[in-house]
Amino acid sequence: MREFKVEIIRYLTDSTYVVRIKRNGFKFQTGQFVMLSPEKLAQQREYSVYSGENDPYIEVLIREVKDGDTSKRLKLLHPGDKLKLDGPFGFFNFHPDKFTGDLFLFVATGTGISPFHSFIRTFPKLNYHLIHGVRYGHEAYEHDDFAKDRITLCTSGDSSGDFEGRVTDYVTLQKLNPDTNCFLCGNSEMITEMFDILTAKGVPVSNIYSEVYF
Amino acid sequence: MKYHVITLGCQMNLSDSERVISVLDEAGYEWTDNEEEAGLIGILACSVRQKAIDKVYSRIHKWNKWKDHKNLVTFISGCILPNDHEKFLKLFDITFQMKDLPKLPEMISRYGVTTPAQLKIGIDPHNENIERFWNVKPSYQSNYEAFIPIQNGCDKFCSFCAVPYTRGREVSRPSKDILAELALLVAQGFKSITLLGQNVNSYGLDKKGEEVTFPELLRQIGEMGKRLKKEFWVYFTSPHPRDMTDEVIEVIAQYPVLAKQIHLPMQSGDDKVLIRMNRKHNMGKYRDIVHSIRRLIPEATLFTDIIVGFTGETEEQFENTRRAMEEFKFNMSYTAMYSPRPGATSHRWDDDVSQDEKKRRLHVLTEELRKYNVPYNKSLVDKTLRVLVRGADRKEGYLSSLTEGKLIVRFASNNKDLIGQFADVKVVSASDFSLEGELVKVKEAVTQ
Incomplete structure (x- = not known):
């Protein structure tokens, strides 16, 4: 485990924020996660890397969890504070050359957008479409970082998104090339429902990749 | 995490329970007199008396109901007849023989339960x-x-x-x-x-x-x-x-x-x-x-x-x-x-x-x-299998052994010198989860 210094914290909503720390030579593959904890807390939690492989910093997107000690403590950090980082870990790592075909569908709920943000920062020319599900429109975390025609915001709690409803409702209504490589990240209910929807549309199980967040 | 151990039966079980408590204390668990407070409950059972076994069933049914609303790991050891043991396998999270007591903290940790000592000091993630x-x-x-x-x-x-x-x-x-x-x-x-x-x-x-x-x-x-x-x-x-x-x-x-x-x-x-x-x-x-x-x-x-x-x-x-x-x-x-x-x-x-x-x-x-x-x-009946003899079987006058594939084979023998030896056993009958055989020969094969 290594210590890193916080550079900036960006508050995206009341409960969601991005912590940027100095890179210090840390290597990872886009899609992987790290384990973070404030300097004096033993408990670690895992967070996908939000920044790209080539960015000169590391960023993680964090949502404060009601009963979560780590996310609450990380939110209180200031530039110059230290945190402990361990990793990288995980098997959601992405490189377009690893896949047959060049069609990529990314489906995220909430902060599950994090690895996809990293994918796009690392491979900006990717032929992808990202579907991001949140409750309210203001939770569309930094959508300006994605090409407008490649992202669809689904909002289940208001009508401010491109689609009013859940990501599963949206994908159900879409035509899909069965050769698409589908990546799912977010809550487990979404992932398991989406698994049914995608397989019903002819996507083979071997083309579905998932990262369960909660 | 707090633990509670119930001891049934004779002085031998009391003696066993003292050792169980010693192992759990060393692992950092904290004794409680109140079983309702415990996250880990064990019982040193006695199959010799039906009343003692009835008590086990009464307790475990109660504890398994508690699992609907709390996290609880249960274990059982002590003097247990084979028939009871089979039933307890389905009811308790952990059953073990007293000779395996040193492994109890490991068995508990397989249930994802961290020891209180670990919680206090945190873990060394590297x-x-x-x-x-x-x-x-x-x-x-x-x-x-x-x-x-x-x-x-x-x-x-x-x-x-x-x-x-x-x-x-x-x-x-x-x-x-x-x-x-x-x-x-x-x-x-x-x-x-x-x-x-x-x-x-x-x-x-x-x-x-x-x-x-x-x-x-x-x-x-x-x-x-x-x-x-x-x-x-x-x-x-x-x-x-x-x-x-x-x-x-x-x-x-x-x-x-x-x-x-x-x-x-x-x-x-x-x-x-x-x-x-x-x-x-x-x-x-x-x-x-x-x-x-x-x-x-x-x-x-x-x-x-x-x-x-x-x-x-x-x-x-x-x-x-x-x-x-x-x-x-x-x-x-x-x-x-x-x-x-x-x-x-x-x-x-x-x-x-x-x-x-x-x-x-x-x-x-x-x-x-x-x-x-x-x-x-x-399909293994009439075949001769290489086995490693592991100890006395629960059936009187028999030894228990394992094949290379970890299938249980028992055979008639009182020769304790065979324990820890390889032997060839011809399978004569098969049941659901074990085989019975006849000892063919004991040898130290050197055929690598």
């Missing part, structure tokens, strides 16, 4: 002190069976398991130390040696380029077997399907000392449940591995681990697990009813399959296992 543990000279409980830790920690983060938070990261032990310990054990006459790790076949992945891979480690062990010209069987547990390669299976097939028994945890036979479990493998991958095992090592026995009643597991998803058992025809399945473990991701999810339904699913899978074991075991 396992930097693990070498000290590896370098401790073990006091082996047997003179023919031994375990060699080769890897510690877990990077897989299955949603039902707290091990990544309690054991830290995957760390591989230096292969030269593993090989040296193995050579020493073989020289001392040990015959069944198990390589241990939370994800044993992830060995070397944390030290790519600096340490050998898992199949290479097995290859070196196989070559050692050829050089030493002694008969011994080397097992490994538990592997993760994600890291199970054809190369591992090919190496096992190639070397006689690498036991033809593979424990491959499946956990569920349904892809969606596997996703929720964050298992990093699907049924396609699992099926490919089993096909490779059947193709390259047709004689290998296959063991597995399964969790029934995981959060959100539907009847249809459970049925997929049952079908998978039908397809793979496991020789043994360690099937557990799901219960949320503090610290694991799934602990935050609704435990929404009722205890009764979990029990039903467990029973269905047990019957399924029985269904496929009977014809398999019967």
Whole structure:
């Protein structure tokens, strides 16, 4: 485990924020996660890397969890504070050359957008479409970082998104090339429902990749 | 975590319970007089008196009901008749013989329960002190069976398991130390040696380029077997399907000392449940591995681990697990009813399959296992199998032994000198989960 210094914290909503720390030579593959904890807390939690492989910093997107000690403590950090980082870990790592075909569908709920943000920062020319599900429109975390025609915001709690409803409702209504490589990240209910929807549309199980967040 | 132990029966059980308490105290658990406060409850049972056994049933039914609203791990040991033992296997989380008492904290930790001592000091996520543990000279409980830790920690983060938070990261032990310990054990006459790790076949992945891979480690062990010209069987547990390669299976097939028994945890036979479990493998991958095992090592026995009643597991998803058992025809399945473990991701999810339904699913899978074991075991009748004699059988006048594939074979003999020896036994009859045979000969084969 290594210590890193916080550079900036960006508050995206009341409960969601991005912590940027100095890179210090840390290597990872886009899609992987790290384990973070404030300097004096033993408990670690895992967070996908939000920044790209080539960015000169590391960023993680964090949502404060009601009963979560780590996310609450990380939110209180200031530039110059230290945190402990361990990793990288995980098997959601992405490189377009690893896949047959060049069609990529990314489906995220909430902060599950994090690895996809990293994918796009690392491979900006990717032929992808990202579907991001949140409750309210203001939770569309930094959508300006994605090409407008490649992202669809689904909002289940208001009508401010491109689609009013859940990501599963949206994908159900879409035509899909069965050769698409589908990546799912977010809550487990979404992932398991989406698994049914995608397989019903002819996507083979071997083309579905998932990262369960909660 | 607080614990409570109930002692039934005679002074011998009282004496046993004192030792149980000593082991649990040392592991950092805290005694409570109030069983309702406890997260860990054990019972030192006595089958000699029906009243004492009735008390066990009364208690365990109550405790299992408590599991509907609290996390609780239960264990039982003491004087238990074989019939009762079989029933207790279904009712208690852990059953063990007193000789295995030193392993009790390990058995509890398999249920994802961290010890209070660990909670207090936190964990060392990089396992930097693990070498000290590896370098401790073990006091082996047997003179023919031994375990060699080769890897510690877990990077897989299955949603039902707290091990990544309690054991830290995957760390591989230096292969030269593993090989040296193995050579020493073989020289001392040990015959069944198990390589241990939370994800044993992830060995070397944390030290790519600096340490050998898992199949290479097995290859070196196989070559050692050829050089030493002694008969011994080397097992490994538990592997993760994600890291199970054809190369591992090919190496096992190639070397006689690498036991033809593979424990491959499946956990569920349904892809969606596997996703929720964050298992990093699907049924396609699992099926490919089993096909490779059947193709390259047709004689290998296959063991597995399964969790029934995981959060959100539907009847249809459970049925997929049952079908998978039908397809793979496991020789043994360690099937557990799901219960949320503090610290694991799934602990935050609704435990929404009722205890009764979990029990039903467990029973269905047990019957399924029985269904496929009977014809398999019967196919071994009249065959002569090599076995390692392990001790007195619960049937009077019999010894109990294990085949290379870890099938139980008992045979008539009172000769305790055979314990720890290899022998050839001709199978004369088969039951659901064991075989009975006749001793053919005892020999020290040197045929590597």
